[in-house]
Amino acid sequence: MTMCDTLYIVVPCYNEEEVLPETARRLGDKLRGLMAAGKISPKSRVLFVNDGSRDGTWGVISRLHAADPLFSGVDLSRNRGHQNALLAGLMTARDRCDMAVSMDADLQDDVDAVDAMLEKYSEGCDIVYGVRSSRKKDTFFKRVTAEGFYRVMNFLGAETVFNHADYRLMSRRALDGLAEFREVNLFLRGIVPMIGYIVGTVEYERGERFAGESKYPLKKMLSFAMEGITSLSTKPIRYITLLGFLIFLVSLLMLVYSIVRWAHGDTIVGWASLICSVWAIGGLILLSLGVIGEYIGKIYLETKARPRFLIREILEDGNGKAD
Structure with missing residues (x-):
């Protein structure tokens, strides 16, 4: 890493x-300090991406840019979701920077961890993951569900970095690699590890949200997990195949058992076991159809090749606006 x-x-x-x-x-303050220390170029910027906010977020971004060119802005044409908004920002920054750090606006990510990320970058890392050092501040429910999220994702084939969200540094080469991934169904926590190159990790203590409400309640986290699993792995379909095979074996055993009982003259059939079997098989069929339907839905969206985001306006140096 050089001053340039x-x-x-x-x-x-x-x-x-x-x-x-x-x-x-x-x-x-962080960027100015790094510039003063000669660690980054004076051309470095903070790039805010407005993901179709319903409040005055874009107005705040516009005022920040007007007051200080250190702050740039990208305004999406409509709400496209966190992952698409993040990708829009990274792809916009890609032609303007040597490296980019992505982080959420809620100030839970430790800004000072950027220094350690830059050190890893200077050592040759193309991707540096910000990883939570602990979850002591989380409630028991939050800690269990969050850790379970990462374990289930990895078990089902969606490779992720444990306790890492979207706080990471990516070099220009890594950003170029990310641009090669064209899928519409985005799950960057699983896509970025697929890029490869040299990676490093930086641990940090995650703080409390400064203001506002979390954008990822339990319901949205479950949806996010389903999106990641079905976007990156076919293991659920393989597990369904395995489950079907096991149920078939059980049915053969039950057939043998029924024949043996018939041979001994015991022809009384228990209706309870029959009803339970019908409900169990019916539930498994519906579950299997649902999982397969998720994959078919992904194929449907991918074949349409709709744009992942559309940019309405960019605020940057010069005349302040670019289409």
Whole structure:
């Protein structure tokens, strides 16, 4: 890493009007400090991505840019979801920087971990993951469900980094690699490890949300997990095949058992076992159809090749706007 290396901090924003001024203050102080220390280029910027917010988020971003060119902005045409907004920011930064750090706007990610990420980058790492050192501040339910999320994802074939969300540094080469992935169904936590190159990790203590509400309640986390699993792995379908084979074996054993009982003159059939079997098989069939349907839905969306995001406006240096 040299003084010429330009860093962009990409921050996707959805209804972050309350927290954005404080986020800008902290990130601005961090970039200015790194510039003063000669660790990054004066061309480095904070890039806020407005993901179709319904509050005054874009107005805040516009005012920040007007007051200080250190802050840039990307305004998406409509809400496209966190992963698409993050990708839009990274792809916008890609042609303007040597490396990009992605992080959320809620200030839970430790801004000071950027220094350690830069050290790893200077050692030759193309991707540096920010990994939580502990979950002591989480409630028992949050800790169990979050850790279970990563374990289930890895078990079902979606390779992820344990206790890592979307706080990471990516070099220009890694960003070019990310641009080669064209799928519409995005799950960056699983796609980025597929890029390869040299990786490193930095541990940090995750703080409390500065303001506003979490954008990932339990219901959305479950949906997010399903999106990641079906986007990156075919293991669930293989497990369904295995389950079907096991049920077939059980049916053969039950057939042998029934023949043996018939040979001994015992022809009384228990209706309870029959009803339970019917309900169990019916439930498994519906579950299997649902999983297969998820994959068919993914194929449907991928074949349409719809744009993952559309940018309405970009605020940057020069005349302040670019289409």
